[in-house]
Amino acid sequence: MIHLKPDLSRLFSVLDTTWPAAARVETGPWTLREGRGGGKRVSAATARGAWRVDDLTAAETAMRLMGQPALFMIRPGDETLDIALEAQGYDRVDPTNLWLAPIDHLTDLKLPRVSAFAIWEPLAIMNEIWEDGGIGEARRRVMDRAAQPKTGLFGRVSDRPAGAGFCGIHEGVAMVHALHILSDHRGKALGGWMMRCAALWAARKGARWMACAATAENDAASALYASLHMEVAGQYHYRMYQSEGEDA
Incomplete structure (x- = not known):
């Protein structure tokens, strides 16, 4: 399978594994990452399932308890989350290309x-x-x-x-x-x-x-x-x- 062209799911797995967070916690519909100062890629939360507005609040609280800003990575397929975060005052930052x-x-x-x-x-x-x-x-x-x-x-x-x-x-x-x-x-x-x-x-x-x-x-x-x-x-x-x- 490694010879096949990677799809986006595989590329994000490579990104996570080759540049890993200090800790990852899967809770509810989120994967939370503890970055310990290592930057956005190792600190951002990502959605892993259906979520509700109160789930957003829980994720924000958890990230701040880790001493990190409330930060979400928006990947293809996360359009609904993107719209919801924009409506709550989140800015869109660092659009990034995967080459x-x-x-x-x-x-x-x-x-x-x-x-x-x-x-x-x-x-x-x-x-x-x-x-x-x-x-x-x-x-x-x-x-x-x-x-x-x-x-x-x-x-x-x-x-x-x-x-x-x-x-x-x-x-x-x-x-x-x-x-x-x-x-x-x-x-x-x-x-x-x-x-x-x-x-x-x-x-x-x-x-x-x-x-x-x-x-x-x-x-x-x-x-x-x-x-x-x-x-x-x-x-x-x-x-x-x-x-x-x-x-x-």
Whole structure:
């Protein structure tokens, strides 16, 4: 089955597994996530069944008791929930594209020498690069708790550290997260080589598909993934009160 093109249900499972919450609780019609500062993806509640208005109140209360803002991920099929949250004053934030390609679209070229490496555990310099991109300790703990197979990605330009990323595999799909290139080294094709490095590593682990998620407003990421012949396979966004903040 892993060779079949992933449907959206499988892609969201990959997203959940390769970038996992600190804790997940299935209660009533919701899956609640405890993010511990790791961002929206690991903190948002998702609907898993029919719900009523009082179920919304219960979910909001539970999230706030975890010390988190009331935050919902809206996936395809959640249109009724989306409308209800908008009516209650929730803002639509961070529309995000899920990108997908057969892995052999990214394994057809040999990596330039000393350009990109698959490394686990991350080097200290990789943590410094992530810090530069706002990927702090709480997000790096997300990488730590992800199950194997997983790897860090380390990129170099002109023999200098230049980029860092993370990749995990679930159900035959490799998903790249936290890809950051230092500003002095952007526009030098490193992002593409790091994605290809991830694909070569993942193919050796048996993955058949390559995926990633990027906000729709991230033009640089969209251009990179399109250049690698990846396609948008689906979208999601969040609903959150304007007065409550949580990083992506």
